[in-house]
Amino acid sequence: MPFRAILFDIGDTLWHSRSAPPxxxxxxxxxxxxxxxxxxxxxxxxxxxxxxxxxxxxxxxxxxxxxxxxxxxxxxxxxxxxxxxxxxxxxxxxxxxxxxxxxxISGIEGGKAPFDDARDVLLTLRDRGFLLGAVTNRAFGGERFRADLRDAGLDIGWDVEAVSVEVGFLKPHPAIFEFALERLRVEPAEALMVGNSLAEDVAGAQRMGIAAAWRESPPDATGVHPEYTFTELCELLAEPDLQEAAR
Ligand SMILES: [Mg+2]
Incomplete structure (x- = not known):
């Protein structure tokens, strides 16, 4: 599929709780x-x-x-x-x-750590010409969230950051996906959503006509069928549809 943009969920897709305090x-x-x-x-x-x-x-x-x-x-x-x-x-x-x-208590202090391959995967996809967006549900945005992204090495110069508390809508609401697509100036069919939640990321994106890549996790929905499935982010780099961004 001719993708131009890749949208990423953050929690349990790019970073996870590795050593959260009790x-x-x-x-x-x-x-x-x-x-x-x-x-x-x-x-x-x-x-x-x-x-x-x-x-x-x-x-x-x-x-x-x-x-x-x-x-x-x-x-x-x-x-x-x-x-x-x-x-x-x-x-x-x-x-x-x-x-x-x-x-x-957020970010690294809250025990968050990026997946080891997250930054490299994002930078490689950027080199391949894809626009990159973050589409994330969080109750706190602003500078604090950006600092947490920086600390985790995930400040890769996002082309759009759609943060639910800033946009006003939570995934899987269409409005947060629309917000990202509009700012990227791409059509739904030109975007791929990558996330670990079948309910929020996969079903939310698909309802908008956006294809979805699911990071296999304990399923939070039934009857949802992602177009792509992976266990480690680096597998995305081997995906034939992600070798080069469409023009
Ligand atoms: Mg998530």
Whole structure:
């Protein structure tokens, strides 16, 4: 197939959790950061661990709900503001969003590591002339996410970065794929989506007319048939359809 662009999921496709700290350590770090954030806001609260847990739980709950319903990204600042208000903290939406984000343990610190061949595969595909896009579901975007990508060696000069919380829609919603295609100026049939989720990456892409390559993982959907299947990213480089980008 004459592809011009390759879209990549990030989590468990390009990086994975290799050495995540145990949950208790995550909670300890989050509480420490909530305490620092509260101090910076000059707001007193006797139990920063509860503050961190309250904001985080509300965020996860909103995310789960969105994933199970309309796939529209919640306003996490507002979600956090409302949850913290309920335990007696009066913060603005921006303050609450910032506090939530400051408790987030991400990237290498959170145990994320790139797959060993990820950077080489991306750079080789770039050399072969393909446009490269990241299409990822994440509740935190912005500079923090870009720094995490950099730390993992995955800052390969993406032609588009479609981050759900920035775009406003979660995979498999068509809008996040449309966002990527429009910015790349490619048609669905000219793109390949690479990811580990049958439900989000493969089915989401295929519904848009985008072919999909599935990184074999515990299946999260039935009746979904990817056009390509692989276990290691480097196998993509041997795929006849990916030897050279279409013009
Ligand atoms: Mg994934």
């Amino acid at each position: 949950p208790a350590e995550f909670r300890r770090l989050a509480a420490e950061r909530a305490a620092a954030a509260l101090a910076e806001l000059a707001i007193a609260h006797e139990d920063p661990a509860t503050v961190a847990r309250t904001a985080w739980t509300a965020m996860e709950e909103a995310m789960r709900h969105a994933r199970a319903t309309d796939l529209i990204e919640p306003d996490y600042g507002e979600v956090s503001r409302a949850a913290l208000h309920a335990i007696g903290l009066d913060l603005s939406r921006d303050q609450a969003g910032w506090l939530l984000e400051s408790t987030y």
